[in-house]
Amino acid sequence: xxxxxxxxxxxxxxxxxxxxxxxxxxxxxxxxxxxxxxxxxxxxxxxxxxxxxxxxxxxxxxxxxxxxxxxxxxxxxxxxxxxxxxxxxxxxxxxxxxxxxxxxxxxxxxxxxxxxxxxxxxxxxxxxxxxxxxxxxxxxxxxxxxxxxxxxxxxxxxxxxxxxxxxxxxxxxxxxxxxxxxx
Amino acid sequence: xxxxxxxxxxxxxxxxxxxxxxxxxxxxxxxxxxxxxxxxxxxxxxxxxxxxxxxxxxxxxxxxxxxxxxxxxxxxxxxxxxxxxxxxxxxxxxxxxxxxxxxxxxxxxxxxxxxxxxxxxxxxxxxxxxxxxxxxxxxxxxxxxxxxxxxxxxxxxxxxxxxxxxxxxxxxxxxxxxxxxxx
Amino acid sequence: xxxxxxxxxxxxxxxxxxxxxxxxxxxxxxxxxxxxxxxxxxxxxxxxxxxxxxxxxxxxxxxxxxxxxxxxxxxxxxxxxxxxxxxxxxxxxxxxxxxxxxxxxxxxxxxxxxxxxxxxxxxxxxxxxxxxxxxxxxxxxxxxxxxxxxxxxxxxxxxxxxxxxxxxxxxxxxxxxxxxxxx
Amino acid sequence: xxxxxxxxxxxxxxxxxxxxxxxxxxxxxxxxxxxxxxxxxxxxxxxxxxxxxxxxxxxxxxxxxxxxxxxxxxxxxxxxxxxxxxxxxxxxxxxxxxxxxxxxxxxxxxxxxxxxxxxxxxxxxxxxxxxxxxxxxxxxxxxxxxxxxxxxxxxxxxxxxxxxxxxxxxxxxxxxxxxxxxx
DNA sequence: AATGAATGAGTGTTCATTCAT
DNA sequence: TATGAATGAACACTCATTCAT
Numbered sequence: 001x002x003x004x005x006x007x008x009x010x011x012x013x014x015x016x017x018x019x020x021x022x023x024x025x026x027x028x029x030x031x032x033x034x035x036x037x038x039x040x041x042x043x044x045x046x047x048x049x050x051x052x053x054x055x056x057x058x059x060x061x062x063x064x065x066x067x068x069x070x071x072x073x074x075x076x077x078x079x080x081x082x083x084x085x086x087x088x089x090x091x092x093x094x095x096x097x098x099x100x101x102x103x104x105x106x107x108x109x110x111x112x113x114x115x116x117x118x119x120x121x122x123x124x125x126x127x128x129x130x131x132x133x134x135x136x137x138x139x140x141x142x143x144x145x146x147x148x149x150x151x152x153x154x155x156x157x158x159x160x161x162x163x164x165x166x167x168x169x170x171x172x173x174x175x176x177x178x179x180x181x182x183x
Numbered sequence: 184x185x186x187x188x189x190x191x192x193x194x195x196x197x198x199x200x201x202x203x204x205x206x207x208x209x210x211x212x213x214x215x216x217x218x219x220x221x222x223x224x225x226x227x228x229x230x231x232x233x234x235x236x237x238x239x240x241x242x243x244x245x246x247x248x249x250x251x252x253x254x255x256x257x258x259x260x261x262x263x264x265x266x267x268x269x270x271x272x273x274x275x276x277x278x279x280x281x282x283x284x285x286x287x288x289x290x291x292x293x294x295x296x297x298x299x300x301x302x303x304x305x306x307x308x309x310x311x312x313x314x315x316x317x318x319x320x321x322x323x324x325x326x327x328x329x330x331x332x333x334x335x336x337x338x339x340x341x342x343x344x345x346x347x348x349x350x351x352x353x354x355x356x357x358x359x360x361x362x363x364x365x366x
Numbered sequence: 367x368x369x370x371x372x373x374x375x376x377x378x379x380x381x382x383x384x385x386x387x388x389x390x391x392x393x394x395x396x397x398x399x400x401x402x403x404x405x406x407x408x409x410x411x412x413x414x415x416x417x418x419x420x421x422x423x424x425x426x427x428x429x430x431x432x433x434x435x436x437x438x439x440x441x442x443x444x445x446x447x448x449x450x451x452x453x454x455x456x457x458x459x460x461x462x463x464x465x466x467x468x469x470x471x472x473x474x475x476x477x478x479x480x481x482x483x484x485x486x487x488x489x490x491x492x493x494x495x496x497x498x499x500x501x502x503x504x505x506x507x508x509x510x511x512x513x514x515x516x517x518x519x520x521x522x523x524x525x526x527x528x529x530x531x532x533x534x535x536x537x538x539x540x541x542x543x544x545x546x547x548x549x
Numbered sequence: 550x551x552x553x554x555x556x557x558x559x560x561x562x563x564x565x566x567x568x569x570x571x572x573x574x575x576x577x578x579x580x581x582x583x584x585x586x587x588x589x590x591x592x593x594x595x596x597x598x599x600x601x602x603x604x605x606x607x608x609x610x611x612x613x614x615x616x617x618x619x620x621x622x623x624x625x626x627x628x629x630x631x632x633x634x635x636x637x638x639x640x641x642x643x644x645x646x647x648x649x650x651x652x653x654x655x656x657x658x659x660x661x662x663x664x665x666x667x668x669x670x671x672x673x674x675x676x677x678x679x680x681x682x683x684x685x686x687x688x689x690x691x692x693x694x695x696x697x698x699x700x701x702x703x704x705x706x707x708x709x710x711x712x713x714x715x716x717x718x719x720x721x722x723x724x725x726x727x728x729x730x731x732x
Numbered sequence: 733a734a735t736g737a738a739t740g741a742g743t744g745t746t747c748a749t750t751c752a753t
Numbered sequence: 754t755a756t757g758a759a760t761g762a763a764c765a766c767t768c769a770t771t772c773a774t
Contacts, residue, residue: 024296026209029768042735051769105292111340112285113207121340142345143353146333147326153291154329157304162325170326173359191758213744225747225760234744374755390662392575395747408756417748471658478651478705479573487706508711509719512699513692519657520695523670528691536692542722557737579765591739594766 009047011037016058021099025110028055056116059107063124066100071131080175083135087144087171091151092164101152136175144174192230195220199241204282208293211238239299242290246307249283254314263358266318270327270354274334275347284335319358327357375413377403382424387465391476394421422482425473429486432466433493440497446541449501453510453537457517458530467518502541513540558596560586565607570648574659577604601665608656608669615649616676623680629724632684636693636720640700641713650701685724696723 015037019028030051034041048054073090077083090097107124111117125145132141151170155162198220202211213234217224231237256273260266273280290307294300308328316324334353338345381403385394396417400407414420439456443449456463473490477483491511499507517536521528564586568577579600583590597603622639626632639646656673660666674694682690700719704711 024209024292026207030770031768040735042737045770046734102295105288105295108336108340109207109288109292112288118340118342122342125337125340139349139352142337142349143330143356146337146353147330147357148333149336150329150332150334153332154308157291157294157301157308159301159305166322166325169322170329173326173357174330176356176359212742214742223760225762226758228745229759232745390575390658392573396749397747406756408758411749412755468661471654471661474702474706475573475654475658478654484706484708488708491703491706505715505718508703508715509696509722512703512719513696513723514699515702516695516698516700519698520674522661523657523667523674525667525671532688532691535688536695539692539725540696540722542725578763580763589739591741591768592737595738598766600765 008039008043012039012044012047012054013058013061015039016054017062017103020055020058020062020106021103025055025106028058030054052114052116055110056120059110059117059120062100062103063107063120066104067124067127069100070128074131074135077135080135084168084171084175087148088164088168090148091155091167091171092161097152098156101156105153140175144171147171147174191222191226195222195227195230195237196241196244198222199237200245200286203238203241203245203289204286208238208289211241213237235297235299238293239303242293242300242303245283245286246290246303249287250307250310252283253311257314257318260318267351267354267358270331271347271351273331274338274350274354275344280335281339284339288336323358327354330354330357374405374409378405378410378413378420379424379427381405382420383428383469386421386424386428386472387469391421391472394424396420418480418482421476422486425476425483425486428466428469429473429490432470433490435466436494437497440501443501446501450534450537450541453514454530454534456514457521457533457537458527463518464522467522471519506541510537510540513537557588557592561588561593561596561603562607562610564588565603566611566652569604569607569611569655570652574604574608574655577607579603601663604659605665605669608659608666611649611652612656612669612673615653616673618649619677620680623684626684633717633720633724636697637713637717639697640704640716640720641710646701647705650705654702689724693720693723696720 012033016028016033018036019032023032028051030041030044033054034044037044044054048057073086074083077086107117108121111121129138129141129145132144136144147170151162151167155167195216199211199216201219202215206215211234213227214224216237217227220227227237231240256269257266260269290300291304294304312321312324312328315327319327330353334345334350338350378399382394382399384402385398389398394417396407396410399420400410403410410420414423439452440449443452473483474487477487495504495507495511498510502510513536517528517533521533561582565577565582567585568581572581577600579590579593582603583593586593593603597606622635623632626635656666657670660670678687678690678694681693685693696719700711700716704716
């Protein structure tokens with residue numbers, strides 16, 4: 001092993017996020033993370049003084065990535081129709097979205113029990129709403145955010161996908177009072 | 184302990200539900216359940232042949248209770264105003280609601296990983312929507328259900344409660360197209 | 367269940383012998399036996415006051431069957447050639463013999479540790495030798511019995527079967543001094 | 550306990566062999582081994598990732614020792630009489646031999662059920678035969694090996710020892726065709 | 733700076749046995 | 754007579770964490 005491996009820390013965090021997705025917060029162990037990062041067990045305990053810390057930082061690392069990605073989604077949005085399209089995609093998005101969605105719920109549930117994670121979820125909610133609010137105003141953004149959360153969970157759990165039109169209709173209604181695009 | 188205790192099975196299930204609320208699905212152990220039910224460890228493994236089975240049945244038992252309780256909520260509803268009031272209460276309801284809400288999310292997350300639980304969540308969603316649909320029609324019921332899920336999660340995670348008016352407004356908007364109460 | 371099921375006891379013993387073959391003496395449990403006999407667990411503990419007793423009686427029951435079967439093997443033997451043929455078959459006999467051979471070794475090993483089983487193995491050895499001695503005299507019978515035991519064990523463990531000729535030669539040599547068939 | 554104990558692994562293996570002798574393969578548990586080695590339970594599971602692995606390595610370790618010892622037995626053998634004497638001693642040898650003999654049968658029986666052990670028994674048989682074959686040629690060695698196995702088992706199980714002369718006669722007969730010592 | 737060794741607590745599960753019915 | 758219910762002990766195994774090197 002090279003003496004200075006500044007990547008090491010991030011390798012471990014990436015692995016931890018993977019484990020979080022696969023096994024959930026409660027299923028995360030030093031050993032699983034070490035194995036996934038292809039790193040000795042001692043390396044994990046060395047870089048993170050406790051499992052709780054590792055978990056927290058993994059969630060933080062994920063939220064950071066996620067927030068950036070969420071923002072990117074809306075870069076090209078110019079019309080209300082664009083917005084609806086992006087949101088529908090967010091809800092109905094295939095297995096690629098599953099990963100991040102699962103992690104989101106995992107974090108929310110973990111935060112219900114561990115106040116130390118509450119700061120993270122609040123920041124995340126605030127940021128998400130801020131992005132949405134650019135298009136909808138703060139009031140609608142709050143409702144929309146909640147609706148998205150519920151729609152995504154239901155989409156993940158459904159055996160057969162909700163018809164795209166139903167999702168669209170729900171979103172359109174939530175956006176109803178939003179104007180300002182001159183349409 | 185008396186040898187023959189026909190209640191035993193239900194005592195254990197109640198305890199299991201408690202543990203589910205307190206420690207989550209992943210935090211449930213035979214020993215915690217046994218302690219909470221004031222029953223020897225062997226008694227738990229005797230009545231439930233695996234932890235997974237105990238978990239599943241605990242969730243099922245909870246869903247059954249919850250569904251009945253959910254239905255009760257709407258027994259007195261006669262006007263749209265009544266409906267809104269009940270839903271706002273559902274979202275903003277104090278710590279008494281916290282228990283059941285947490286368990287609901289716990290079940291949803293567990294179901295994401297364990298297909299055996301999927302049947303349960305689907306039945307639950309179907310039943311909930313059916314209750315709502317009596318007032319809103321099936322289409323609105325679906326959106327409303329999702330919105331409620333999101334609002335409740337956000338309410339649980341918020342450090343300071345969302346203003347009651349915001350919740351009400353979100354719900355009213357989701358109900359918007361619903362008419363038929365002659366108002 | 368009928369009140370008097372005199373078969374019950376033997377059904378259980380048969381099942382116990384099966385379990386002995388499959389899982390070994392140490393792997394025998396009340397539950398496995400009950401399951402294999404398709405009988406309630408309590409029925410096994412009712413008919414046999416302890417697992418050791420069940421084990422002992424199962425072995426005894428097996429030895430009884432086995433001795434009779436062993437004797438039958440030699441009923442048609444009239445020439446020395448017949449005898450050799452029977453013995454070769456005993457050693458090389460296919461999977462049908464495997465069952466009883468495994469159980470024989472199981473019993474021998476168990477008897478090494480449990481003196482209560484010693485009486486059984488001694489009677490068995492005595493009986494086997496007596497059968498052989500009818501053809502060979504007591505002295506040769508003892509050696510032959512030992513040789514058979516070793517040959518059978520090796521045959522069971524070998525990945526590819528010993529050539530039939532080698533087995534035959536070993537047996538013929540052990541029988542060498544045996545005469546009296548006027549050949 | 551000192552942190553770094555490079556002997557630890559072998560201490561555990563020695564203890565495991567002891568347990569194998571005392572309680573048999575099926576009676577071996579992590580706890581018994583740990584106690585016999587005077588080592589914490591966790592230490593056993595740390596060094597051996599499963600009980601099956603521990604068992605296998607204990608058997609391997611024993612076979613290695615045993616093979617060396619077996620070879621030593623024959624170092625001084627120069628005449629056929631020497632050879633017979635050594636073999637008789639092998640069969641009739643007192644309680645000191647009991648230990649290794651029991652373990653041998655234990656391994657054979659375990660190998661009947663666990664193919665992973667088959668490689669071990671085969672190597673052992675091959676090595677034993679090779680040693681014997683130096684004096685008898687390969688053909689006789691095979692029979693002799695089987696006869697020894699049977700004689701030893703019967704000797705272990707007998708309440709009163711077989712007369713030394715009977716054992717000797719059996720061995721002499723098996724060696725009968727062996728010549729070449731110019732006697 | 734980094735890690736293999738180590739350990740005590742705790743996991744799900746199996747079990748022989750007992751007992752009330 | 755026969756059996757479902759019950760239980761305490763033991764099992765293999767996993768784990769977070771500590772520490773010597």
